Amino acid sequence: MSTMPSALTSQDPKYLTNNAIRRKRLSSWFYGLCVAIAFVSVLILVVLLAAIWAQGQSRLTVDLLTRAHSELEIERSGMWPSIIGSLIVCFVCAMAALPLGIATAVFLEEFKPTSKPLRLIHGFIQLNIANLAGVPSIVYGLLGLTVFVYMFNVFGQIKVNESPGLEIMGADHYYQVMTLQPGHVVFVPQEDASVREIEITEPIEAVDNSGNRFELAVWKPGTPRPKDEATKRQTIEEGAIGGTITRRSWYYFRLPLDKSFLSGGFTLALVILPIIIIASQESLRAVSPSLREASMGIGATTWQTVRHVCLPAAIPGIMTGSILAMGRAIGEAAPILVVLGATVMKGGGPEHLMDNAITMPVLIFNWAGRQQNEFQELAAAAIIVLLVVLLILNSTAIIIRQKVQKAHN
Amino acid sequence: MSLPKALQSKEFRSTRIGVLSERLIVFSLATCATITVLITIGIIYMLVSQSAGFFASDAVSFSGFLTDTEWTALQSKDLEKAKFGILPLLSGTLRVTAIAMLIALPLGLVTAIYLSEFASRRIRSWLKPTLEVIAGIPTVVLGYFAILVISPSLQFFTDGFTTFNATSAGIAVGILCLPMVCSLSEDAMRAVPRSLREGAYGLGCTPFETSIKVVVPAALSGIVSAFLLAFSRAIGETMVVALAAGTLPTFTFDPSQQAQTMTGFIVEMIKSESEYGTVQYFSLYGVAMTLFVITFGMTLIGQIIRRRFQESYQ
């Protein structure tokens, strides 16, 4: 037996007690600091909500929900087109991102390769997705601008009244011609899209506003001019010039996509894709491996196992993650701003597939950046509407999560 | 008991079709996974090919881009007079980011320590949702909050702040990053095995000493990666700075002045609807490339650190 080291025997008891007291005091101070700082976040949230409510509550009117932005009648400006626009853009985004994201997650999580080179590729894809999640959303905006809006200019640049890009369906081109009846126009179907104007000298087939086909008569100056209105409506003066006009059906589609809500939705899909993949992977990982073994042990293939065992077990988690990602998409302004532009002049929702759309965050950005007090208040009111939409989404996610947790216990 | 009919007949489904359709499904799933790689390639290709149009111009030199202290792509329509030096935009970004980190890192870390080490179940059950709600607030809302509340308060308490300034934008970005720092750090700390804490308490450590001297060092790599990810998030943040940081590129370290950031410039350029094809327009991609390289590098390092750390506890 050796003797005790002096450090253990010759300690001043007074020092030990004081030291212990000091350390305990430090610890309780630290605890107090923790509590105080943790409450800072609560305070921030309360101040934020209160300030926005105070600023915007007076503008929460029916007009706000039903009317469009107006420069002339600022008082009665509203956000109806942006609500519709946000919903449609997010719908496109969900349709693109969910299948792609969940499929990728299933592939990465359930079809893990066993050979070494494939494992390296697998790890690389995994790292790549984590990195994509960190790419600023505005860079995705630029990607969307290049890939969806301009498509690297492969199909030519779209210019108003000059080049429509590569039209695939839903577009009917006409020449618009004035008839003898003042204020009445008829449309002559276009045959060669590159001819921007025609001069009509002979009777030609035409359609009127309601779509009836008829033979367009030509009146030569010097001959008697038709008198009754019905004939006048179907007659033009010789040499009348017709300019192009395009009628677009709702399924009008062309490449590149230009500044359409489809471009916006796809771009948002790029932004939330990594989020959906990561959330889906986490829910799939949470499925007990023993269930997988059981299914494989009966002789199910990997896909059958995924389809009948893993996905049903993981779907609540995937849905929660996806809803949260959709919340992110609805609130995302930067990529939409880049892709669809900052304009907010639009009366309603999109009319055809290639139509522009405005979204709530872009409208808020536009209003918040203006000097007029009315717009400042309108911005706050629009924020309240946006937050309510997000609240509804997120509480759906939380309810799903809690239901699942209950079912598990 | 006799064998049921289904087993007597021994007619099992041919597995050949099953194997074939399995292959088809695996192939299509793999295609989806490949798309994620294509996105990265697409981003890089776009940035390189488009910014080539910028760097190839006579008015721009690469060294000038990195060292010039003036950026007037938006102000001067005349290409001869335009100056393309990234430093003012970079300094704007750094000012905003530094302020944001000053707010988000300490607050986020301490909140994470509180949540993981001290908070009772009841407090957790509403503090965590609060943080999640903050994390879910759209950034454009925080930008509005910055010009509505933060900026006027700064002007009220001190002199010298302009309406649009780096500080108020920085504070708002900090609020934005706080939940992220907090939840990632908390995850890291929760992954520290219980036995380490028990060991520390067993030696007579106070709760403070246990969390600062044992738990935080053990979770350090996770915390560092949380910091890096938050940092790259702050650098890439757009809407807050577009609303609150002002539109003037200034090469200074004064946080009370306007500070156009890289992302802020991109938004202004898009808003100005400059004509496609001009050097000024392509400068957009030069800026975006700088932004991408910085954030991608940050995220990459953060991910690598995080992976190392995860493996060490498995």
Place this chain on the structure above:
Amino acid sequence: MSTAQTANTTDAQTDPPADQTLLRIKNFCSWYGDYQALHDLTLDIPRRQVTAFIGPSGCGKSTLLKWINRMNDIVPGARAKGHLSLISDSDNASKKELDILDQSVDVVALRRQIGIVFQKPNPFPKSIYDNVAFGPRLHMRTTKAELDELVEWSLQKAAVWDEVKDRLHGPALGLSGGQQQRLCIARAIAVGPEVLLMDEPCSALDPASTLAIEDLIFELRSQYTIVIVTHNMQQASRCSDRTAFFFEGRLVEAGDTTQVFTKPEKKQTDDYVRGKFG
């Protein structure tokens, strides 16, 4: 313990008659990455008998079991060398030998022939009926009536029918551990396998449930070839016909259960069955 003692393994066993052999294992080696889990095993598993694999933890018995129906395919880095074949008598006339390790083997069909029951009961979070019907729905075309009959038959075979017949459409997770394990056995036999692999099927169960499963194994022996991995000496001696003792990745001894437990040829086996180590 020196490995020299265990080096010469092949002569340790008494082979059953050749035509009775269902699974033939010869010079079988297996690795996980660089770690060799099994060394040069040679063993025949006879038809319609219960063969028990015993040995201390990590001796490789579960590894071998999981190779038999290729469950190791999903383990990264697992590979095997040697001969492992299934001698099937599906049409009774000609015996066919199927090389299990062959890459071209249809793993799905193989696993249908060789079912597996795991250590922990792992019913799917579905109804009892759906659990049993899961396999048949994948593999067979059946009418509703045939499926009902099959489910009832399987559950009766697994001696759990009387306990669950009133709640067939209730959740399987609501059953007790022992019932869940018998449900898993029913699920495994519902696709008509020839072989049932059981990986420590009772280690997560209480003594009463263990007894019920052991009785069940004894019953099933008349129709299935059963290979059971167990830690429990009494269990091996109670319900198996033949016993193989593994140690450190090698087969030490294999033979009739009574012989292995009463007059083992190797001292190591003797020490183990007497509980001196492991």
